[in-house]
Amino acid sequence: MKKISKSSLFFLPAFLWVFLFILFPMIWSLYISFFKYNPAIYGPKMTFNWGLNYYYILTDKRFWESMLHQLYYTGVGVAVEVTLGVLVALAIYNYIRSEWLKMVCLIIVTLPIMAAPIIVGTIWRLLFNPGSGVLSALSVMLGFGAIDWFDRAHAMNSLIIADIWEWTGIIALIIYAARIAIPARIYELAKTDGIPDRIVFRRITLPLLAEPIGMATLIRMMDSYKFFDLLFIMTRGGPGTATELPTFYTFILAFEQSDFGKAAALSWILGLIAMFIMQYIWGYFRKLRRFEVRL
Amino acid sequence: MKVKVEGLTKFFGKRKALDNVSFEAADRAFTIILGPPGAGKTTTLKILAGLIKQDSGKIFFDGEEVTDIPPERRNVRMVFQSFALYPHMTVYENIAFPLKVAGMAEEEIRHRVKEVAEFLKIEGLLNRLPHNLSGGEMQRVAIARALARESELYLLDEPLVNLDYKLREDMRAELKRMQRELNKTIIYATPDPLEPLAIGDYLIVLNGGKVMQTGRTIDVYQNPENLFVGKYFSVPPMNLIEGTLRRKGERVIFESGEFTLDLTEIKDRMTYIPADVVIGIRPHEIKFSMEKIEGGIRVKTILSEVIGSDTIVHLKLGENLVKVFVPRIYRLFGGEEAWIKIDPKSVYVFDKRNEKSILRRLSRNG
Amino acid sequence: MELKRLIVWIALAIYILWVLFPIYWAINSSLKYVWEVNAIPPLWWPPKPTLKNYIWALFSERAGKSLLNSLIVSTGSTAIAVFLGALAGYYFSRYRMHEGIFWWLLTTRMFPPIIFAIPIFLMFKYMGILDTHLALIIAYVAVNIPLAVWLMRGYFDEVPVEVEEAARLDGLTPFKVIWKITMPIIAPGVAATIALTWIFAWNEFLLAYVLTRNVAFTYPVVLPTEVVSSQVFYNRMTALSIVALLPSIIILLVFRKHIVRMYVLR
Numbered sequence: 001m002k003k004i005s006k007s008s009l010f011f012l013p014a015f016l017w018v019f020l021f022i023l024f025p026m027i028w029s030l031y032i033s034f035f036k037y038n039p040a041i042y043g044p045k046m047t048f049n050w051g052l053n054y055y056y057i058l059t060d061k062r063f064w065e066s067m068l069h070q071l072y073y074t075g076v077g078v079a080v081e082v083t084l085g086v087l088v089a090l091a092i093y094n095y096i097r098s099e100w101l102k103m104v105c106l107i108i109v110t111l112p113i114m115a116a117p118i119i120v121g122t123i124w125r126l127l128f129n130p131g132s133g134v135l136s137a138l139s140v141m142l143g144f145g146a147i148d149w150f151d152r153a154h155a156m157n158s159l160i161i162a163d164i165w166e167w168t169g170i171i172a173l174i175i176y177a178a179r180i181a182i183p184a185r186i187y188e189l190a191k192t193d194g195i196p197d198r199i200v201f202r203r204i205t206l207p208l209l210a211e212p213i214g215m216a217t218l219i220r221m222m223d224s225y226k227f228f229d230l231l232f233i234m235t236r237g238g239p240g241t242a243t244e245l246p247t248f249y250t251f252i253l254a255f256e257q258s259d260f261g262k263a264a265a266l267s268w269i270l271g272l273i274a275m276f277i278m279q280y281i282w283g284y285f286r287k288l289r290r291f292e293v294r295l
Numbered sequence: 296m297k298v299k300v301e302g303l304t305k306f307f308g309k310r311k312a313l314d315n316v317s318f319e320a321a322d323r324a325f326t327i328i329l330g331p332p333g334a335g336k337t338t339t340l341k342i343l344a345g346l347i348k349q350d351s352g353k354i355f356f357d358g359e360e361v362t363d364i365p366p367e368r369r370n371v372r373m374v375f376q377s378f379a380l381y382p383h384m385t386v387y388e389n390i391a392f393p394l395k396v397a398g399m400a401e402e403e404i405r406h407r408v409k410e411v412a413e414f415l416k417i418e419g420l421l422n423r424l425p426h427n428l429s430g431g432e433m434q435r436v437a438i439a440r441a442l443a444r445e446s447e448l449y450l451l452d453e454p455l456v457n458l459d460y461k462l463r464e465d466m467r468a469e470l471k472r473m474q475r476e477l478n479k480t481i482i483y484a485t486p487d488p489l490e491p492l493a494i495g496d497y498l499i500v501l502n503g504g505k506v507m508q509t510g511r512t513i514d515v516y517q518n519p520e521n522l523f524v525g526k527y528f529s530v531p532p533m534n535l536i537e538g539t540l541r542r543k544g545e546r547v548i549f550e551s552g553e554f555t556l557d558l559t560e561i562k563d564r565m566t567y568i569p570a571d572v573v574i575g576i577r578p579h580e581i582k583f584s585m586e587k588i589e590g591g592i593r594v595k596t597i598l599s600e601v602i603g604s605d606t607i608v609h610l611k612l613g614e615n616l617v618k619v620f621v622p623r624i625y626r627l628f629g630g631e632e633a634w635i636k637i638d639p640k641s642v643y644v645f646d647k648r649n650e651k652s653i654l655r656r657l658s659r660n661g
Numbered sequence: 662m663e664l665k666r667l668i669v670w671i672a673l674a675i676y677i678l679w680v681l682f683p684i685y686w687a688i689n690s691s692l693k694y695v696w697e698v699n700a701i702p703p704l705w706w707p708p709k710p711t712l713k714n715y716i717w718a719l720f721s722e723r724a725g726k727s728l729l730n731s732l733i734v735s736t737g738s739t740a741i742a743v744f745l746g747a748l749a750g751y752y753f754s755r756y757r758m759h760e761g762i763f764w765w766l767l768t769t770r771m772f773p774p775i776i777f778a779i780p781i782f783l784m785f786k787y788m789g790i791l792d793t794h795l796a797l798i799i800a801y802v803a804v805n806i807p808l809a810v811w812l813m814r815g816y817f818d819e820v821p822v823e824v825e826e827a828a829r830l831d832g833l834t835p836f837k838v839i840w841k842i843t844m845p846i847i848a849p850g851v852a853a854t855i856a857l858t859w860i861f862a863w864n865e866f867l868l869a870y871v872l873t874r875n876v877a878f879t880y881p882v883v884l885p886t887e888v889v890s891s892q893v894f895y896n897r898m899t900a901l902s903i904v905a906l907l908p909s910i911i912i913l914l915v916f917r918k919h920i921v922r923m924y925v926l927r
Contacts, residue, residue, distance in 0.1 A: 010752035021803035025780035114909035116864035132699035267776040379823035393831035
């Protein structure tokens with residue numbers, strides 16, 4: 001007993017800190033979600049609500065639209081990022097001879113990851129500036145006519161473009177590292193067996209990269225859920241609510257409408273969905289992992 | 296320094312790693328703890344060093360209990376199985392480290408490190424980093440670090456296990472020489488029965504956390520108290536044959552299927568006669584010949600393993616597979632007729648029920 | 662064959678140019694006067710480049726102060742988070758107990774930050790510490806501890822226990838062992854953990870926006886507020902952005918390998 005408490009000092013501070021300022025607030029948020037709590041309109045009073053907040057959210061058209069936007073954004077964004085990332089990684093690995101040049105390319109490719117998302121949003125907002133932005137000017141010069149990048153038709157895609165710019169690099173980095181980890185011997189063996197390149201790619205490289213690609217996809221999907229900064233500075237969910245994502249709607253509910261009860265409920269719905277999907281996909285991955293490559 | 300251990304017990308979770316282990320290590324002797332992997336050798340050494348705390352039991356150094364003294368103050372030097380060299384320090388710094396911690400002066404340290412390095416023939420490696428050393432070199436650096444600071448007790452945990460066969464033989468002799476020159480108490484753990492036979496004065500046999508037998512090495516070899524010690528402490532392993540022991544008038548006969556052996560010669564050493572027994576015969580204590588031996592037993596061969604200039608012949612004795620160690624080369628393919636003779640005086644008899652020897656000790660010298 | 666190689670090179674070059682273009686445009690804009698930023702036709706380089714935006718970014722009441730606040734908050738929270746994270750990481754590495762807590766710490770990263778941004782806001786409002794450095798530091802430590810613990814544990818796992826045991830027998834007390842032997846061995850890992858944790862704090866927006874207003878605001882908070890006003894000073898914003906990007910770039914260059922490690926070994 002004495003020994004346990006002495007070494008517990010090691011993890012206790014960290015644990016307590018996270019408990020106090022993450023876990024406990026989350027639980028409190030759950031508690032609030034069952035109350036009508038709107039200080040701007042009703043003052044500091046909290047009235048018990050019997051889960052009405054959840055009902056409001058689940059019957060809210062705006063919520064479901066935001067979920068739709070989320071699906072579109074995650075689906076298209078991640079698909080493009082992963083595809084592009086894999087292609088870039090393999091292109092650098094296979095088609096660049098000089099080690100130094102490889103390093104330079106990798107550094108450039110991963111630069112956007114390190115930038116604050118809010119900065120990325122600022123820069124792309126400038127690029128997309130309707131009317132006089134450089135991209136608008138370019139599209140005119142190239143004959144596409146003046147595009148309003150932030151109107152109903154284009155806003156979502158503009159966001160996705162900025163997101164792709166920012167995050168493709170991480171996929172490329174992960175795949176590149178995974179590609180390096182594949183022992184060269186496999187390829188030597190394939191060569192001596194006289195297997196053509198295309199088949200080597202399809203039957204050897206791709207399956208061996210399947211797990212890292214899967215992980216990278218999963219990571220990006222989970223991260224895309226938290227997407228906020230870009231939204232905030234580029235479109236603010238607009239025009240209207242055309243580019244609103246669930247986490248942004250939560251923010252609006254809490255800090256513009258001051259409806260903390262509903263905001264808490266929505267954030268918990270989102271959190272539970274995240275947990276649920278995570279468990280499911282994690283379990284799926286566990287099963288896949290049975291097949292490990294040992295050489 | 297005399298080391299005494301009483302009733303050491305240690306649990307790792309639900310697993311009992313040490314079960315009431317007690318033994319003594321004589322002052323300035325080379326005591327070996329012998330046991331298969333998982334027997335508890337490393338655990339015992341680490342408890343002696345104070346790195347692991349036992350759940351119950353006491354440890355005495357020269358009669359004083361040291362159970363509550365932390366490892367950094369126990370003045371024990373240890374060579375780890377994995378060498379555990381400091382990866383970010385050179386060989387010189389590794390060896391010098393315990394001296395630096397002890398507060399020795401720079402000049403003195405330099406002198407001492409040089410001394411120890413010469414003793415272990417690693418003077419040329421002093422500026423290298425551990426990852427640039429071979430297995431044998433790392434092991435010698437580990438020993439050097441242990442020897443650098445003087446102590447009364449040296450613990451070595453399977454130091455030769457990571458070395459190749461030839462190097463192992465060389466190092467074995469080196470270790471014996473070292474022990475004689477050092478003249479300190481050494482406790483040495485190994486799974487290899489060859490090592491106690493080659494260099495140990497005293498032996499503690501450990502299996503599954505329990506002490507199987509202790510004593511002078513030769514004593515234990517000649518008087519295995521139980522089946523495990525008999526089989527394990529034998530190179531090659533002892534032949535074990537199950538059967539029955541019966542009195543037939545004045546005689547005592549061992550039977551196993553068609554094979555019978557008259558053990559009347561050692562009847563006087565038997566403390567009692569159990570019905571079901573297991574007899575043990577060491578492979579090189581069986582006389583073997585392709586020609587008829589007077590008073591011998593006819594057997595059929597199965598195959599032979601030639602090792603160097605010796606052969607291990609596998610043959611069938613009744614229903615049992617028996618191996619014989621012969622100091623010459625035989626190439627056999629099985630089915631040949633051969634003859635063996637077993638001297639009852641070299642037979643060990645164990646009660647099948649409790650696996651203990653039923654023979655009285657032989658107090659032979661030499 | 663050669664054609665294929667050429668195509669891939671061109672495609673890769675296009676991609677790389679696409680990555681570099683926004684950065685170039687940001688630098689370009691940051692050296693312009695406000696009316697030159699969105700001129701038609703676009704100005705590919707300012708006719709008379711000026712550094713006054715950078716002066717604003719570094720020394721003004723608003724932007725300069727925000728960078729200072731960011732520095733204070735990032736450095737302060739990183740120091741605490743890595744220290745506590747190292748302690749916890751060491752514990753989970755050496756004592757295989759309470760593994761549940763370790764995984765539980767990791768799952769906190771799964772949730773969208775908004776889920777605790779709201780209650781933390783209410784909590785700090787009640788405690789009266791809104792808009793202070795303290796508030797942000799507390800929040801950032803809480804958010805970053807799981808990452809620090811996870812990284813440090815991985816690095817501690819790489820040091821064999823027997824090396825620490827050898828150090829004990831050489832005469833060091835447990836704390837001295839960690840300080841004089843274990844940490845120096847994993848020094849690059851510790852540096853990487855510090856760098857990565859710092860970057861996450863440096864780049865954070867949501868909590869900063871929610872928890873600060875006029876006193877402790879960090880640079881991410883300044884950027885959107887320059888947008889809302891009717892005059893959009895893109896030249897200033899890009900200057901501030903470039904300045905804020907510098908630490909990120911430096912850390913990327915120095916710690917490339919460790920970044921991969923972090924993402925690959927989930």
